[in-house]
Amino acid sequence: MKVFLTGATGYIGSAVADTLQTAGHTVIGLVRSQDGVRRLKDRGIDAHIGDLKSAESLIEAARQADGVIHTASTNNFDAPEADITALEAILTALEGTGKPLIYTSGTWVMGNTGENIANEESRIDPTPLVAWRPAVEQQVLQAAERGVRTVVIRPALVYGRGGGVLANIVHSARENGIVRFIGTGANYWTLVHVEDLAKLYVQALEKAPAKTLWIAASGSPVQVSEIAQAVSEAVGISGQTQAWPLEQARQLMGPFADALVLDQKISGTKATQLLDWKPQSPSVLNELKHGSYVNVAQATA
Known part of the structure; x- marks a missing residue:
């Protein structure tokens, strides 16, 4: 596939880009500057200049790709409107195509989990930093009804x-x-190694059904x-x-x-069983x- 990857020069995105290439996919990475273009070029990755704060800059790349993996964030947790607008632009670009969109959330939306091991079916109680994310998760999952193969991944603490x-x-x-x-x-x-996490993104890109949620947690x-x-x-x-x-x-x-x-x-067993994810x-x-x-x-x- 030709995959449009946001956050391609970031911590998670860099690992995802490497794993996509190893799996034989072509990566087009979102960057904000010529410096970012050079950094991706040195790794054999094509670049698309744009910004999450400019939704229009995302649409063309999303339309031309066979799928989108969204790992980028403005990290403005007090005012996530730009993140939400960027996501909606990507969803609109993919509408009716059946192409995959993988959205990155996180297990902090689950809050304290107590003594029992939590999973995708467990209740959520987001910590204030990410109180806005559960609504966005639902926005992504519901977009399956608009003809997008939408997937949400909740990474545990990444190392x-x-x-x-x-x-x-x-x-x-x-x-x-x-x-x-x-x-x-x-x-x-609960944690997940960034390279194992990257493998889950690729497995989800290739195999995950529409409107599915997956926890990335290992050990x-x-x-x-x-x-x-x-x-x-x-x-x-x-x-x-x-x-x-x-x-x-x-x-x-x-x-x-x-x-x-x-x-x-928190458990990542669902992904190991149904997506053959092997941390x-x-x-x-x-x-x-x-x-x-x-x-x-x-x-x-």
């Missing part, structure tokens, strides 16, 4: 390739000599205090961890703090202790 939230924690630990975690550290995070949930300990070892300050009261974290981080303190135990990457603890985050820690030393 790997030395990036994501964990990279920020590693950098902070190196700079401050201590690993801070919000709350007591007794909460659990067992990991307690945040255990992740903090692994980070401390990666940066050479073993055991130097510190609880950070939520109210204090909110003063600096706003609603992002509430997202990081969520207690989430194979190292666990988050192995990645922290022996993988890409060791390099990040050394680079910031």
